[in-house]
Amino acid sequence: MNDHTVPNDLCPVGFIGLGIMGAPMVRNLLHAGVPVRVWARRLEQAEKLVADGATLAASFAELVGTVKVLFLNVSDTPDVESLMLDDGGILSHARAGLIVVDHSTIDPLRTRVIAERAREAGVAFVDAPVSGGERGAIDATLTLMLGGDEADIERVRPLLALIGSTLTRVGDSGAGQIAKACNQLIIGETLVAIGEAYGLAQAAGVDPARVREALLGGFAGSKVLEMHGKRLLEDNFVPGFMAHLHAKDMGIVADTAAHLGINLTGVDRVRAALSRALEHGHAYDDSTILARYCVPDR
Protein backbone atom coordinates (compact mmCIF):
# COMPACT_ATOMS: atom_id res chain seq x y z
CA MET A 1 0.00 0.00 0.00
CA ASN A 2 2.69 2.47 0.98
CA ASP A 3 4.94 4.29 -1.45
CA HIS A 4 8.68 3.77 -1.00
CA THR A 5 9.34 7.45 -0.34
CA VAL A 6 7.15 7.62 2.79
CA PRO A 7 8.66 5.85 5.81
CA ASN A 8 6.28 3.32 7.43
CA ASP A 9 6.73 4.89 10.87
CA LEU A 10 4.80 7.92 9.61
CA CYS A 11 1.73 5.81 8.77
CA PRO A 12 -1.17 5.81 9.11
CA VAL A 13 -1.82 9.54 8.94
CA GLY A 14 -5.00 11.35 9.94
CA PHE A 15 -6.66 14.35 8.37
CA ILE A 16 -9.17 16.73 9.97
CA GLY A 17 -10.65 19.52 7.83
CA LEU A 18 -11.85 18.02 4.57
CA GLY A 19 -12.96 21.16 2.74
CA ILE A 20 -11.96 22.74 -0.57
CA MET A 21 -8.27 22.55 0.33
CA GLY A 22 -8.22 19.52 2.62
CA ALA A 23 -10.00 17.04 0.35
CA PRO A 24 -7.56 17.28 -2.58
CA MET A 25 -4.63 17.12 -0.15
CA VAL A 26 -6.02 13.83 1.20
CA ARG A 27 -6.43 12.51 -2.34
CA ASN A 28 -2.79 13.33 -3.15
CA LEU A 29 -1.67 11.41 -0.06
CA LEU A 30 -3.89 8.45 -1.04
CA HIS A 31 -2.63 8.46 -4.64
CA ALA A 32 0.90 8.07 -3.31
CA GLY A 33 -0.18 5.03 -1.31
CA VAL A 34 -0.25 6.68 2.12
CA PRO A 35 -2.97 5.21 4.39
CA VAL A 36 -5.16 8.13 5.50
CA ARG A 37 -7.74 8.01 8.30
CA VAL A 38 -10.40 10.68 8.25
CA TRP A 39 -13.14 11.94 10.51
CA ALA A 40 -15.53 14.84 10.19
CA ARG A 41 -18.49 16.28 12.11
CA ARG A 42 -20.30 16.37 8.79
CA LEU A 43 -20.04 12.69 7.89
CA GLU A 44 -20.70 13.17 4.17
CA GLN A 45 -17.42 15.12 3.82
CA ALA A 46 -15.51 12.10 5.13
CA GLU A 47 -17.53 9.55 3.13
CA LYS A 48 -16.54 11.15 -0.22
CA LEU A 49 -12.93 10.44 0.68
CA VAL A 50 -13.66 6.90 1.83
CA ALA A 51 -14.80 6.28 -1.73
CA ASP A 52 -11.29 7.42 -2.78
CA GLY A 53 -9.59 5.00 -0.40
CA ALA A 54 -9.49 6.78 2.96
CA THR A 55 -10.47 4.92 6.15
CA LEU A 56 -13.26 6.37 8.26
CA ALA A 57 -12.30 6.55 11.92
CA ALA A 58 -14.91 5.41 14.44
CA SER A 59 -14.60 8.65 16.36
CA PHE A 60 -12.45 11.73 16.78
CA ALA A 61 -10.72 10.11 19.77
CA GLU A 62 -10.02 6.93 17.82
CA LEU A 63 -8.59 8.92 14.90
CA VAL A 64 -6.26 10.91 17.12
CA GLY A 65 -5.19 7.82 19.08
CA THR A 66 -4.28 5.69 16.08
CA VAL A 67 -2.27 7.95 13.75
CA LYS A 68 1.41 8.92 13.67
CA VAL A 69 0.91 12.22 11.85
CA LEU A 70 -2.25 14.30 12.07
CA PHE A 71 -2.99 17.01 9.52
CA LEU A 72 -5.34 19.89 10.29
CA ASN A 73 -6.89 22.18 7.73
CA VAL A 74 -9.59 24.25 9.40
CA SER A 75 -10.78 27.84 9.28
CA ASP A 76 -9.40 29.97 12.03
CA THR A 77 -7.38 30.24 15.23
CA PRO A 78 -10.19 29.27 17.67
CA ASP A 79 -10.86 26.10 15.64
CA VAL A 80 -7.26 24.95 15.99
CA GLU A 81 -7.12 26.00 19.66
CA SER A 82 -10.31 24.07 20.38
CA LEU A 83 -9.22 20.96 18.45
CA MET A 84 -5.83 20.91 20.15
CA LEU A 85 -6.42 22.19 23.68
CA ASP A 86 -10.03 21.45 24.70
CA ASP A 87 -10.81 18.69 27.17
CA GLY A 88 -11.28 15.70 24.90
CA GLY A 89 -9.18 17.42 22.22
CA ILE A 90 -6.11 16.20 20.36
CA LEU A 91 -3.72 16.58 23.29
CA SER A 92 -6.11 14.50 25.46
CA HIS A 93 -6.06 11.54 23.05
CA ALA A 94 -2.68 11.71 21.33
CA ARG A 95 -0.05 9.02 21.60
CA ALA A 96 3.35 10.41 22.61
CA GLY A 97 5.38 11.18 19.52
CA LEU A 98 2.41 12.35 17.44
CA ILE A 99 3.29 15.10 14.97
CA VAL A 100 0.48 17.55 14.20
CA VAL A 101 0.86 19.47 10.93
CA ASP A 102 -1.46 22.48 10.78
CA HIS A 103 -2.24 23.76 7.27
CA SER A 104 -4.77 26.30 8.57
CA THR A 105 -3.93 30.01 8.37
CA ILE A 106 -4.06 31.22 11.96
CA ASP A 107 -2.56 33.69 14.42
CA PRO A 108 1.27 33.28 14.56
CA LEU A 109 1.62 34.28 18.20
CA ARG A 110 -1.21 32.02 19.36
CA THR A 111 0.40 29.27 17.26
CA ARG A 112 3.44 29.54 19.52
CA VAL A 113 1.24 28.98 22.57
CA ILE A 114 -0.43 25.95 20.99
CA ALA A 115 2.95 24.49 20.01
CA GLU A 116 4.28 24.99 23.53
CA ARG A 117 1.26 23.28 25.07
CA ALA A 118 1.66 20.42 22.57
CA ARG A 119 5.35 20.06 23.43
CA GLU A 120 4.47 19.77 27.13
CA ALA A 121 2.12 16.89 26.18
CA GLY A 122 4.81 15.11 24.13
CA VAL A 123 3.27 16.12 20.81
CA ALA A 124 5.12 18.00 18.05
CA PHE A 125 3.28 20.82 16.32
CA VAL A 126 4.35 22.14 12.91
CA ASP A 127 2.69 25.23 11.45
CA ALA A 128 2.41 24.71 7.70
CA PRO A 129 0.10 27.30 6.12
CA VAL A 130 -0.13 27.06 2.36
CA SER A 131 -0.49 29.35 -0.62
CA GLY A 132 -1.55 28.38 -4.11
CA GLY A 133 -5.30 27.95 -3.72
CA GLU A 134 -7.59 25.09 -4.70
CA ARG A 135 -5.69 24.63 -7.99
CA GLY A 136 -2.42 24.20 -6.09
CA ALA A 137 -4.07 21.75 -3.68
CA ILE A 138 -5.36 19.61 -6.55
CA ASP A 139 -2.08 19.71 -8.49
CA ALA A 140 0.09 19.28 -5.36
CA THR A 141 1.92 22.48 -6.27
CA LEU A 142 1.21 24.35 -3.04
CA THR A 143 3.79 26.55 -1.37
CA LEU A 144 4.21 25.46 2.26
CA MET A 145 5.58 27.91 4.83
CA LEU A 146 6.86 25.86 7.74
CA GLY A 147 7.47 26.69 11.38
CA GLY A 148 8.67 24.29 14.07
CA ASP A 149 11.58 22.14 15.13
CA GLU A 150 13.85 21.28 12.24
CA ALA A 151 13.90 17.55 13.12
CA ASP A 152 10.09 17.35 13.17
CA ILE A 153 9.83 19.11 9.83
CA GLU A 154 12.46 16.83 8.29
CA ARG A 155 10.55 13.77 9.51
CA VAL A 156 7.27 14.81 7.86
CA ARG A 157 8.90 16.27 4.73
CA PRO A 158 8.23 13.10 2.62
CA LEU A 159 4.51 13.56 3.35
CA LEU A 160 4.57 17.32 2.75
CA ALA A 161 6.27 16.75 -0.59
CA LEU A 162 3.14 14.86 -1.71
CA ILE A 163 1.02 17.95 -0.99
CA GLY A 164 3.18 20.88 -2.12
CA SER A 165 6.07 21.62 -4.45
CA THR A 166 7.82 24.40 -2.49
CA LEU A 167 8.56 23.60 1.14
CA THR A 168 10.43 26.22 3.13
CA ARG A 169 11.20 26.02 6.84
CA VAL A 170 11.01 29.68 7.82
CA GLY A 171 11.95 29.19 11.48
CA ASP A 172 10.64 28.01 14.83
CA SER A 173 6.96 27.63 15.78
CA GLY A 174 4.85 30.44 14.36
CA ALA A 175 7.39 31.39 11.69
CA GLY A 176 5.37 29.65 8.98
CA GLN A 177 2.32 31.68 10.03
CA ILE A 178 4.39 34.89 10.05
CA ALA A 179 5.46 34.14 6.47
CA LYS A 180 1.81 33.53 5.52
CA ALA A 181 0.82 36.83 7.15
CA CYS A 182 3.54 38.58 5.11
CA ASN A 183 2.27 36.77 2.00
CA GLN A 184 -1.31 37.97 2.50
CA LEU A 185 -0.12 41.50 3.32
CA ILE A 186 2.10 41.78 0.24
CA ILE A 187 -0.57 40.35 -2.07
CA GLY A 188 -3.16 42.73 -0.58
CA GLU A 189 -0.96 45.79 -0.90
CA THR A 190 0.09 44.87 -4.44
CA LEU A 191 -3.60 44.51 -5.37
CA VAL A 192 -4.29 47.97 -3.93
CA ALA A 193 -1.35 49.37 -5.93
CA ILE A 194 -2.63 47.81 -9.16
CA GLY A 195 -6.14 49.03 -8.43
CA GLU A 196 -4.78 52.55 -8.00
CA ALA A 197 -2.64 52.31 -11.13
CA TYR A 198 -5.58 51.08 -13.23
CA GLY A 199 -7.72 53.86 -11.73
CA LEU A 200 -5.12 56.46 -12.68
CA ALA A 201 -4.93 55.11 -16.23
CA GLN A 202 -8.70 55.03 -16.65
CA ALA A 203 -9.13 58.55 -15.26
CA ALA A 204 -6.59 59.70 -17.87
CA GLY A 205 -8.40 57.87 -20.67
CA VAL A 206 -5.62 55.31 -21.08
CA ASP A 207 -6.35 51.57 -21.45
CA PRO A 208 -5.19 49.71 -18.29
CA ALA A 209 -4.66 46.59 -20.39
CA ARG A 210 -1.98 48.42 -22.40
CA VAL A 211 -0.41 49.76 -19.21
CA ARG A 212 -0.28 46.24 -17.76
CA GLU A 213 1.32 44.94 -20.94
CA ALA A 214 3.97 47.68 -20.90
CA LEU A 215 4.80 46.99 -17.24
CA LEU A 216 4.70 43.18 -17.05
CA GLY A 217 8.31 42.49 -18.04
CA GLY A 218 9.86 45.33 -16.01
CA PHE A 219 10.51 46.16 -12.37
CA ALA A 220 6.77 46.61 -11.69
CA GLY A 221 6.12 43.05 -12.84
CA SER A 222 4.72 40.54 -10.35
CA LYS A 223 2.66 37.39 -10.13
CA VAL A 224 -0.20 39.59 -8.90
CA LEU A 225 0.02 41.88 -11.97
CA GLU A 226 0.21 38.83 -14.20
CA MET A 227 -2.66 36.81 -12.69
CA HIS A 228 -4.91 39.14 -10.67
CA GLY A 229 -4.18 42.07 -12.99
CA LYS A 230 -5.63 40.00 -15.83
CA ARG A 231 -8.68 38.96 -13.76
CA LEU A 232 -9.39 42.64 -13.07
CA LEU A 233 -9.36 43.49 -16.77
CA GLU A 234 -11.68 40.57 -17.52
CA ASP A 235 -14.04 41.15 -14.56
CA ASN A 236 -13.31 37.56 -13.58
CA PHE A 237 -13.88 37.17 -9.85
CA VAL A 238 -14.63 33.45 -9.78
CA PRO A 239 -12.64 32.17 -6.77
CA GLY A 240 -9.71 31.19 -6.42
CA PHE A 241 -9.39 32.62 -2.97
CA MET A 242 -12.45 34.25 -1.48
CA ALA A 243 -12.51 37.86 -0.31
CA HIS A 244 -13.95 36.96 3.13
CA LEU A 245 -11.02 34.61 3.76
CA HIS A 246 -8.53 37.30 2.78
CA ALA A 247 -10.37 39.62 5.19
CA LYS A 248 -10.02 36.99 7.94
CA ASP A 249 -6.30 36.66 7.19
CA MET A 250 -5.79 40.44 7.24
CA GLY A 251 -7.43 40.45 10.66
CA ILE A 252 -4.72 38.05 11.78
CA VAL A 253 -2.05 40.36 10.33
CA ALA A 254 -3.57 43.33 12.16
CA ASP A 255 -3.82 41.46 15.48
CA THR A 256 -0.24 40.27 15.17
CA ALA A 257 1.07 43.76 14.40
CA ALA A 258 -0.93 45.17 17.33
CA HIS A 259 0.43 42.55 19.73
CA LEU A 260 3.96 43.24 18.54
CA GLY A 261 3.39 46.99 18.94
CA ILE A 262 4.10 47.96 15.33
CA ASN A 263 2.02 50.23 13.15
CA LEU A 264 1.56 48.95 9.60
CA THR A 265 -0.61 51.45 7.74
CA GLY A 266 -0.77 49.21 4.68
CA VAL A 267 -2.72 46.65 6.69
CA ASP A 268 -5.44 49.21 7.33
CA ARG A 269 -5.71 50.10 3.66
CA VAL A 270 -6.05 46.47 2.54
CA ARG A 271 -8.62 45.82 5.28
CA ALA A 272 -10.57 48.93 4.32
CA ALA A 273 -10.68 47.84 0.68
CA LEU A 274 -11.78 44.33 1.68
CA SER A 275 -14.45 45.73 4.03
CA ARG A 276 -15.88 47.85 1.24
CA ALA A 277 -15.82 44.84 -1.11
CA LEU A 278 -17.63 42.70 1.48
CA GLU A 279 -20.18 45.47 2.13
CA HIS A 280 -20.88 45.48 -1.60
CA GLY A 281 -21.67 41.75 -1.56
CA HIS A 282 -18.38 40.30 -2.76
CA ALA A 283 -17.58 38.00 0.20
CA TYR A 284 -17.57 34.89 -1.96
CA ASP A 285 -15.88 36.47 -4.98
CA ASP A 286 -12.16 36.19 -5.52
CA SER A 287 -10.21 38.57 -3.29
CA THR A 288 -8.86 40.28 -6.43
CA ILE A 289 -12.08 42.32 -6.17
CA LEU A 290 -10.47 44.40 -3.40
CA ALA A 291 -8.52 46.28 -6.08
CA ARG A 292 -11.84 47.76 -7.20
CA TYR A 293 -12.44 49.18 -3.73
CA CYS A 294 -9.04 50.65 -2.94
CA VAL A 295 -10.13 54.20 -3.76
CA PRO A 296 -12.29 55.49 -0.90
CA ASP A 297 -15.96 56.09 -1.69
CA ARG A 298 -16.65 59.78 -2.04
Added chain:
Amino acid sequence: MNDHTVPNDLCPVGFIGLGIMGAPMVRNLLHAGVPVRVWARRLEQAEKLVADGATLAASFAELVGTVKVLFLNVSDTPDVESLMLDDGGILSHARAGLIVVDHSTIDPLRTRVIAERAREAGVAFVDAPVSGGERGAIDATLTLMLGGDEADIERVRPLLALIGSTLTRVGDSGAGQIAKACNQLIIGETLVAIGEAYGLAQAAGVDPARVREALLGGFAGSKVLEMHGKRLLEDNFVPGFMAHLHAKDMGIVADTAAHLGINLTGVDRVRAALSRALEHGHAYDDSTILARYCVPDR
Protein backbone atom coordinates in the same frame (compact mmCIF):
# COMPACT_ATOMS: atom_id res chain seq x y z
CA MET B 1 28.00 54.20 -41.93
CA ASN B 2 24.35 53.33 -41.44
CA ASP B 3 23.06 49.94 -40.41
CA HIS B 4 20.61 48.28 -42.78
CA THR B 5 17.81 48.21 -40.21
CA VAL B 6 17.64 52.01 -39.78
CA PRO B 7 16.12 53.82 -42.79
CA ASN B 8 18.26 56.69 -44.08
CA ASP B 9 15.39 59.14 -43.90
CA LEU B 10 15.63 58.95 -40.10
CA CYS B 11 19.25 60.15 -40.12
CA PRO B 12 21.00 62.04 -38.74
CA VAL B 13 19.47 61.95 -35.30
CA GLY B 14 20.07 64.42 -32.49
CA PHE B 15 20.33 63.82 -28.76
CA ILE B 16 19.89 66.34 -25.96
CA GLY B 17 20.41 65.20 -22.36
CA LEU B 18 23.66 63.26 -22.17
CA GLY B 19 23.59 62.14 -18.55
CA ILE B 20 23.69 58.72 -16.89
CA MET B 21 20.89 57.42 -19.11
CA GLY B 22 21.37 59.53 -22.25
CA ALA B 23 25.07 58.83 -22.84
CA PRO B 24 24.78 55.03 -23.08
CA MET B 25 21.70 55.40 -25.29
CA VAL B 26 23.76 57.55 -27.70
CA ARG B 27 26.53 54.95 -27.66
CA ASN B 28 24.07 52.20 -28.59
CA LEU B 29 22.84 54.28 -31.53
CA LEU B 30 26.44 54.96 -32.62
CA HIS B 31 27.42 51.28 -32.33
CA ALA B 32 24.60 50.43 -34.73
CA GLY B 33 25.99 52.92 -37.23
CA VAL B 34 23.42 55.66 -36.71
CA PRO B 35 24.89 59.16 -37.16
CA VAL B 36 24.19 61.08 -33.93
CA ARG B 37 24.57 64.83 -33.49
CA VAL B 38 24.89 66.06 -29.93
CA TRP B 39 24.90 69.36 -28.11
CA ALA B 40 25.04 70.21 -24.43
CA ARG B 41 25.27 73.33 -22.30
CA ARG B 42 28.08 71.58 -20.45
CA LEU B 43 30.38 71.01 -23.43
CA GLU B 44 32.43 68.26 -21.73
CA GLN B 45 29.35 65.98 -21.64
CA ALA B 46 29.08 66.22 -25.43
CA GLU B 47 32.82 65.88 -26.03
CA LYS B 48 32.98 62.46 -24.35
CA LEU B 49 30.51 61.22 -26.93
CA VAL B 50 32.37 62.86 -29.82
CA ALA B 51 35.25 60.58 -28.86
CA ASP B 52 32.82 57.68 -29.38
CA GLY B 53 31.81 58.91 -32.85
CA ALA B 54 29.08 61.51 -32.28
CA THR B 55 29.17 64.82 -34.14
CA LEU B 56 29.18 68.00 -32.09
CA ALA B 57 26.60 70.50 -33.36
CA ALA B 58 27.73 74.13 -33.66
CA SER B 59 24.74 75.27 -31.62
CA PHE B 60 21.40 74.19 -30.22
CA ALA B 61 19.68 75.84 -33.22
CA GLU B 62 21.95 74.10 -35.68
CA LEU B 63 21.35 70.71 -33.99
CA VAL B 64 17.58 71.10 -34.05
CA GLY B 65 17.59 72.37 -37.66
CA THR B 66 19.66 69.54 -39.11
CA VAL B 67 18.25 66.33 -37.62
CA LYS B 68 15.31 64.12 -38.64
CA VAL B 69 14.71 62.64 -35.20
CA LEU B 70 15.55 64.41 -31.95
CA PHE B 71 15.84 62.50 -28.66
CA LEU B 72 15.43 64.24 -25.31
CA ASN B 73 16.49 62.80 -21.98
CA VAL B 74 16.28 65.53 -19.37
CA SER B 75 15.16 65.80 -15.75
CA ASP B 76 11.69 67.16 -15.35
CA THR B 77 8.60 68.66 -16.97
CA PRO B 78 9.79 72.30 -17.00
CA ASP B 79 12.99 71.25 -18.78
CA VAL B 80 11.05 69.62 -21.61
CA GLU B 81 8.55 72.50 -21.77
CA SER B 82 11.37 75.01 -21.97
CA LEU B 83 13.33 73.06 -24.59
CA MET B 84 10.23 72.58 -26.74
CA LEU B 85 8.17 75.72 -26.32
CA ASP B 86 10.47 78.65 -25.40
CA ASP B 87 11.29 81.34 -27.95
CA GLY B 88 14.39 79.93 -29.59
CA GLY B 89 13.37 76.42 -28.50
CA ILE B 90 12.94 73.28 -30.58
CA LEU B 91 9.67 74.33 -32.20
CA SER B 92 11.32 77.62 -33.31
CA HIS B 93 14.13 75.83 -35.14
CA ALA B 94 12.67 72.50 -36.25
CA ARG B 95 12.25 71.46 -39.85
CA ALA B 96 8.71 70.31 -40.68
CA GLY B 97 8.49 66.56 -40.23
CA LEU B 98 10.85 66.42 -37.26
CA ILE B 99 9.98 63.68 -34.77
CA VAL B 100 10.88 64.40 -31.16
CA VAL B 101 11.21 61.34 -28.90
CA ASP B 102 11.15 62.28 -25.21
CA HIS B 103 12.72 59.70 -22.87
CA SER B 104 12.34 61.99 -19.83
CA THR B 105 9.84 61.07 -17.11
CA ILE B 106 7.48 64.03 -16.98
CA ASP B 107 3.87 65.03 -16.30
CA PRO B 108 1.49 63.05 -18.58
CA LEU B 109 -1.11 65.79 -18.87
CA ARG B 110 1.43 68.52 -19.65
CA THR B 111 2.94 66.08 -22.17
CA ARG B 112 -0.36 66.23 -24.04
CA VAL B 113 -0.12 70.04 -24.21
CA ILE B 114 3.46 69.89 -25.47
CA ALA B 115 2.50 67.30 -28.11
CA GLU B 116 -0.41 69.43 -29.27
CA ARG B 117 1.76 72.54 -29.60
CA ALA B 118 4.32 70.44 -31.50
CA ARG B 119 1.66 69.12 -33.87
CA GLU B 120 0.55 72.71 -34.63
CA ALA B 121 4.17 73.45 -35.59
CA GLY B 122 4.38 70.39 -37.88
CA VAL B 123 6.51 68.43 -35.41
CA ALA B 124 5.62 64.97 -34.07
CA PHE B 125 6.15 64.35 -30.36
CA VAL B 126 6.41 60.82 -28.92
CA ASP B 127 6.55 60.30 -25.16
CA ALA B 128 8.88 57.41 -24.48
CA PRO B 129 9.80 57.18 -20.79
CA VAL B 130 11.97 54.23 -19.89
CA SER B 131 12.42 51.79 -17.07
CA GLY B 132 15.41 49.56 -16.45
CA GLY B 133 17.96 52.02 -15.06
CA GLU B 134 21.56 52.68 -16.04
CA ARG B 135 22.19 48.95 -16.52
CA GLY B 136 19.30 48.73 -18.98
CA ALA B 137 20.53 51.81 -20.83
CA ILE B 138 24.03 50.33 -21.22
CA ASP B 139 22.74 46.89 -22.26
CA ALA B 140 19.97 48.32 -24.49
CA THR B 141 17.44 46.29 -22.50
CA LEU B 142 15.27 49.22 -21.43
CA THR B 143 11.49 48.99 -21.31
CA LEU B 144 10.00 51.86 -23.36
CA MET B 145 6.46 53.02 -22.67
CA LEU B 146 5.27 54.87 -25.74
CA GLY B 147 2.59 57.48 -26.29
CA GLY B 148 1.78 59.22 -29.58
CA ASP B 149 0.51 58.65 -33.09
CA GLU B 150 0.91 55.05 -34.16
CA ALA B 151 2.49 56.04 -37.50
CA ASP B 152 5.12 58.22 -35.81
CA ILE B 153 5.98 55.46 -33.37
CA GLU B 154 6.27 52.90 -36.17
CA ARG B 155 8.61 55.22 -38.08
CA VAL B 156 11.05 55.59 -35.19
CA ARG B 157 10.72 51.99 -33.97
CA PRO B 158 13.98 50.86 -35.72
CA LEU B 159 15.84 53.49 -33.67
CA LEU B 160 14.04 52.68 -30.43
CA ALA B 161 14.88 49.00 -30.88
CA LEU B 162 18.56 49.97 -30.61
CA ILE B 163 17.90 51.52 -27.19
CA GLY B 164 15.42 49.14 -25.53
CA SER B 165 14.25 45.56 -25.76
CA THR B 166 10.57 45.99 -24.82
CA LEU B 167 8.70 48.65 -26.77
CA THR B 168 4.99 49.05 -26.03
CA ARG B 169 2.75 51.69 -27.53
CA VAL B 170 0.37 52.33 -24.65
CA GLY B 171 -1.81 54.86 -26.47
CA ASP B 172 -1.94 58.47 -27.66
CA SER B 173 0.22 61.32 -26.40
CA GLY B 174 0.79 61.11 -22.65
CA ALA B 175 -0.11 57.42 -22.43
CA GLY B 176 3.56 56.44 -22.18
CA GLN B 177 3.95 58.84 -19.25
CA ILE B 178 0.78 57.47 -17.63
CA ALA B 179 2.27 53.97 -17.84
CA LYS B 180 5.50 55.26 -16.29
CA ALA B 181 3.51 56.92 -13.49
CA CYS B 182 1.76 53.58 -12.87
CA ASN B 183 5.15 51.84 -12.92
CA GLN B 184 6.63 54.17 -10.28
CA LEU B 185 3.47 53.92 -8.16
CA ILE B 186 3.36 50.11 -8.23
CA ILE B 187 7.09 49.80 -7.49
CA GLY B 188 6.76 52.29 -4.62
CA GLU B 189 3.74 50.57 -3.09
CA THR B 190 5.31 47.13 -3.46
CA LEU B 191 8.42 48.42 -1.68
CA VAL B 192 6.25 49.74 1.15
CA ALA B 193 4.51 46.36 1.38
CA ILE B 194 7.82 44.52 1.55
CA GLY B 195 9.13 46.99 4.13
CA GLU B 196 6.06 46.32 6.25
CA ALA B 197 6.31 42.54 5.81
CA TYR B 198 9.98 42.54 6.80
CA GLY B 199 9.11 44.78 9.76
CA LEU B 200 6.41 42.34 10.87
CA ALA B 201 8.81 39.39 10.60
CA GLN B 202 11.57 41.16 12.51
CA ALA B 203 9.20 42.26 15.28
CA ALA B 204 8.16 38.60 15.63
CA GLY B 205 11.79 37.43 15.75
CA VAL B 206 11.56 35.75 12.34
CA ASP B 207 14.31 36.12 9.72
CA PRO B 208 13.00 38.23 6.78
CA ALA B 209 15.44 36.44 4.48
CA ARG B 210 13.63 33.15 5.17
CA VAL B 211 10.26 34.81 4.67
CA ARG B 212 11.41 36.21 1.30
CA GLU B 213 12.65 32.79 0.26
CA ALA B 214 9.34 31.14 1.19
CA LEU B 215 7.36 33.77 -0.73
CA LEU B 216 9.45 34.26 -3.89
CA GLY B 217 7.93 31.50 -6.00
CA GLY B 218 4.30 32.09 -4.94
CA PHE B 219 1.59 34.69 -5.52
CA ALA B 220 3.49 37.29 -3.46
CA GLY B 221 6.47 36.96 -5.79
CA SER B 222 7.58 39.98 -7.80
CA LYS B 223 10.58 41.54 -9.47
CA VAL B 224 10.66 43.99 -6.53
CA LEU B 225 10.75 41.16 -3.94
CA GLU B 226 13.43 39.43 -6.00
CA MET B 227 15.71 42.43 -6.64
CA HIS B 228 14.91 45.16 -4.10
CA GLY B 229 13.95 42.62 -1.44
CA LYS B 230 17.50 41.24 -1.71
CA ARG B 231 19.05 44.74 -1.58
CA LEU B 232 17.16 45.42 1.65
CA LEU B 233 18.51 42.28 3.29
CA GLU B 234 22.04 43.18 2.22
CA ASP B 235 21.82 46.90 3.11
CA ASN B 236 22.83 47.57 -0.48
CA PHE B 237 21.57 50.99 -1.49
CA VAL B 238 24.10 51.75 -4.22
CA PRO B 239 21.98 53.23 -7.04
CA GLY B 240 20.44 51.95 -9.40
CA PHE B 241 17.69 54.52 -9.29
CA MET B 242 18.09 57.34 -6.80
CA ALA B 243 15.54 58.07 -4.08
CA HIS B 244 15.28 61.77 -4.98
CA LEU B 245 14.32 60.85 -8.56
CA HIS B 246 11.65 58.45 -7.33
CA ALA B 247 10.40 61.31 -5.11
CA LYS B 248 10.25 63.58 -8.17
CA ASP B 249 8.32 60.91 -10.09
CA MET B 250 5.88 60.39 -7.23
CA GLY B 251 5.25 64.15 -7.28
CA ILE B 252 4.22 63.71 -10.92
CA VAL B 253 1.88 60.86 -9.96
CA ALA B 254 0.33 63.00 -7.21
CA ASP B 255 -0.11 66.03 -9.50
CA THR B 256 -1.68 63.86 -12.20
CA ALA B 257 -4.11 62.24 -9.75
CA ALA B 258 -5.02 65.66 -8.35
CA HIS B 259 -5.67 67.10 -11.81
CA LEU B 260 -7.81 64.09 -12.69
CA GLY B 261 -9.71 64.46 -9.41
CA ILE B 262 -8.92 61.00 -8.02
CA ASN B 263 -7.71 60.20 -4.53
CA LEU B 264 -4.92 57.62 -4.44
CA THR B 265 -3.94 57.10 -0.82
CA GLY B 266 -1.05 54.82 -1.79
CA VAL B 267 0.66 57.76 -3.48
CA ASP B 268 0.75 59.63 -0.18
CA ARG B 269 2.24 56.66 1.65
CA VAL B 270 5.04 56.20 -0.90
CA ARG B 271 5.74 59.95 -0.87
CA ALA B 272 5.80 60.01 2.93
CA ALA B 273 8.28 57.13 3.03
CA LEU B 274 10.47 58.83 0.41
CA SER B 275 10.29 62.15 2.28
CA ARG B 276 11.47 60.49 5.46
CA ALA B 277 14.27 58.74 3.56
CA LEU B 278 15.38 62.07 2.02
CA GLU B 279 15.22 63.81 5.40
CA HIS B 280 17.53 61.12 6.74
CA GLY B 281 20.12 61.85 4.03
CA HIS B 282 19.31 59.14 1.50
CA ALA B 283 18.57 61.31 -1.57
CA TYR B 284 21.38 59.75 -3.60
CA ASP B 285 20.87 56.19 -2.34
CA ASP B 286 18.81 53.70 -4.27
CA SER B 287 15.09 54.27 -3.86
CA THR B 288 14.80 50.79 -2.29
CA ILE B 289 15.68 52.66 0.93
CA LEU B 290 12.07 53.90 1.12
CA ALA B 291 11.07 50.45 2.42
CA ARG B 292 13.02 51.27 5.59
CA TYR B 293 10.89 54.37 6.16
CA CYS B 294 7.43 53.02 5.47
CA VAL B 295 6.57 52.67 9.15
CA PRO B 296 5.84 56.14 10.58
CA ASP B 297 8.35 57.50 13.11
CA ARG B 298 6.94 57.25 16.58
